[in-house]
Amino acid sequence: MTGEYRPTVALFYCQNIPQSSEDHRRVLEKKYGQSMRLFPIPCSGRLEPIHLLRALEEFAEAAYVVTCPEGACRYLEGNRRAMKRVQRTQDIISSIGLEKERVGIIIESSEAPEPLGQLAERLLERALKLAPSPVLKGAMTTKEHPSP
């Protein structure tokens, strides 16, 4: 990587969306390597703001959540909870001065659900528009020069 900016994206996705099996995950990992960290979750309702915040704090330029279509949640209201939680996370990060766009939610449409591979491509492009995360930069320096 010679100066080229390659953001890392944390992608949390509901395992009930199309093409989200372990095999598909492996294909994506081979394709994107370190720039995409995939976290399959049984239900997007399992996700808490802390998951997204920790991802932003530790390694990711942006963290996105992909949920199943509205009304199609296997656990009734998991995706609705996820929506609220993503909103809350956005509030939290904007209150500390980070761009809201670093966290996002993508709700699959019930008519034409988008396969995970396409979504990943699109989200990576979206993350490219973001500036390098100031949080991560701080984390890097503290790691490189541990304070006594």
Add this chain to the structure above:
Amino acid sequence: MPAKYVIHTKPVAHRFEPITRSGIIAWEEGCLKCPVCVKRQCVYGVYDHRHLDARQMIDSIDNQCMNCLRCVQSCPKELIHKSLNPEYKAIGDAHWTPDIISRLWYQAETGKIPVSGAGYNGPFSGPGFDSMWTDMSEIVRPTRDGIHGREYISTAVDLGRTPRHLLFTRQGDLEGHTPNVLGIPMPILMRLPGFGSISNETVLGWNLAARRLGTLMAVPLELINSGQVEFSRWSIPVITSHESDPGRGLQGAPMVEIPWGEEWKDYRDELTSVEASPLICDKIVLEKGAEEKVLRAVDGGASMIHLEGSMGGRFVDDHSRYIKDGIRSIHLRLVEEGVRDEITLLASGGIAMAEQVAKSVICGADAVFVDFAILIALECRMCRRCTEGLSCPVEIKDAAASWVAERVVNLLGAWHNQLLEVMGAMGIRDARRLRGESGRAMFFEELDRETFSSMGEIQEGCELE
């Protein structure tokens, strides 16, 4: 009597949080904010110590939860749920099941025998080794002071060709060579697993473990040549290609493994003629016709035979046949031929539990090789990502050799203890006497046949009215 063989274990922490069988799901929305929250009443305090591991995105709550279900039962709004972890169910495969894998993790971490709680809720018979029951009729009372007490149970076994009889000169000296026999303290040898994200450090760790345990570790010859020389006394170089000079590079290894076959005959002869020649183990793949191959190998002077099954504990070419049956039929055939006592039979392929070691020995193996179990001891999840060139989720290759060694010593320490328990319960005090002792075991297929064969056979597809 030699000193007791005891494997000293001490707990070794995992590097990554293991995948738990179930997880807590607690909705925050709808919470009544009760003054007496059940979360605060958790006797293990898991809600207080809750934190998230960002590297793995794992919530510590699931690993600390002791499944008392108290919080689930007493939340007034029923906001707390406990559910099976789909990730747990997805690990491994049909042979390396999630339960087997997580128990191997537990044993490698603690060095203790896994205890499943009161009673046994599993099935009473199953395929493979599960269709075999060991006779524990000697459990008449608890041992006076446990398996490590005064009672002496030896797990040592001998490897190598034992002569039928000894010849002495008139002066009373032994005629000819003393038989070349190698003793190992337990019927377990280690070998490099077929895949895995391993490095030289990992192999070094396994070698360290072999040295500590006094057993042997089978590794490809190339690895021994590249800097593992000091462990050659505890290693079995596995030769897969013809070397120009057979004795070279063995560095005093007590035993070597070569494939069995006509094209290897000359190579074998050359190896035997080398000064201080090692024991030679012929590897025969467990497949159709393996029985005949073994007999021909014995005729050809083989002293040790390694039967290699598939990693799923079956025949390599036939998934419906288990290594248990393979070992047993070959053992019985050798007994018929009257040569069983002369040779050593080793078996490998999918040995996943301590009981399978004992059962293999009962079926007729002298000792077994463990391969993937020593990889799972290092937290391997059998996801096979490494076979596709993807990163290892538990970064095995970065583990320090000392950690690897301790985990493996813990695992095999726990297995050794279980072997002692089983042997004690069967009333057998020497692992050499356990070999082929099928009178102390019951086989489901045989019992089934004995009990029901007189009632006629049920045709395939026949429906009972």
